[in-house]
Amino acid sequence: QVPLQESGPGLVKPSQTLSLTCTVSGGSISSGAYFWSWIRHHPGKGLEWIGNIYDSGSTYYNPSLKSRVTISIDTSKNQFSLKMTSVTAADTAVYYCARGDFGEGYFDYWGQGTLVTVSS
Amino acid sequence: DIQMTQSPSSLSASLGDRVTITCQASQDIYTNLNWYQQKPGKAPKLLIYDASNLETGVPSRFSGSGSGTEFTFTISSLQPEDIATYYCQQYDSLPPRYTFGQGTKLEIK
Numbered sequence: 001q002v003p004l005q006e007s008g009p010g011l012v013k014p015s016q017t018l019s020l021t022c023t024v025s026g027g028s029i030s031s032g033a034y035f036w037s038w039i040r041h042h043p044g045k046g047l048e049w050i051g052n053i054y055d056s057g058s059t060y061y062n063p064s065l066k067s068r069v070t071i072s073i074d075t076s077k078n079q080f081s082l083k084m085t086s087v088t089a090a091d092t093a094v095y096y097c098a099r100g101d102f103g104e105g106y107f108d109y110w111g112q113g114t115l116v117t118v119s120s
Numbered sequence: 121d122i123q124m125t126q127s128p129s130s131l132s133a134s135l136g137d138r139v140t141i142t143c144q145a146s147q148d149i150y151t152n153l154n155w156y157q158q159k160p161g162k163a164p165k166l167l168i169y170d171a172s173n174l175e176t177g178v179p180s181r182f183s184g185s186g187s188g189t190e191f192t193f194t195i196s197s198l199q200p201e202d203i204a205t206y207y208c209q210q211y212d213s214l215p216p217r218y219t220f221g222q223g224t225k226l227e228i229k
Binding site for chain 2: 046047098104107
């Protein structure tokens with residue numbers, strides 16, 4: 001088992017920056033065989049991949065969000081983080097952190113998810 | 121970008137029924153297709169990877185098949201605990217891109 005836990009504010013004002021952190025337990029975030037991702041679920045809609053980070057620090061983002069998103073990693077704390085700037089109500093969603101497999105492109109461990117509401 | 125079309129969007133079936141969900145890709149994705157189950161208030165759970173491989177610990181009544189652009193997910197005999205929403209997910213490796221289907225909400229008839 002590889003428990004993941006998201007943390008961060010549940011309410012963000014429009015135009016401000018959303019910041020979330022994912023803490024990984026039960027194994028090193030620097031395993032090399034996996035990558036670390038953020039995925040969100042809009043209310044009543046489907047799942048949307050936000051981006052990946054690798055223990056090398058390399059990142060890949062969803063092109064539709066790339067201009068507003070930064071994912072970073074802190075291997076000393078076994079954590080990775082998401083920052084999304086200039087948020088609007090359309091960014092209201094449940095945000096999940098997850099572990100991804102290099103070879104098969106699946107997400108095998110997920111955090112419980114955290115609801116972030118964008119509202120004034 | 122590759123688009124995934126999942127159908128049906130909702131499905132009502134009786135306990136013991138065979139249930140089938142399909143996912144169509146807008147271009148050839150080989151077998152780069154995974155299936156997840158999501159229950160209300162919970163994170164998605166990986167069931168099938170690489171189109172047809174059963175994740176460890178997942179009951180054998182779940183199966184997947186297909187390659188290229190057409191994929192199928194099957195529950196051979198519907199159980200009460202299978203009530204959930206199911207998603208397909210495709211991936212590109214270069215550069216990494218991941219797209220989910222719109223989901224199929226499965227209910228008991």
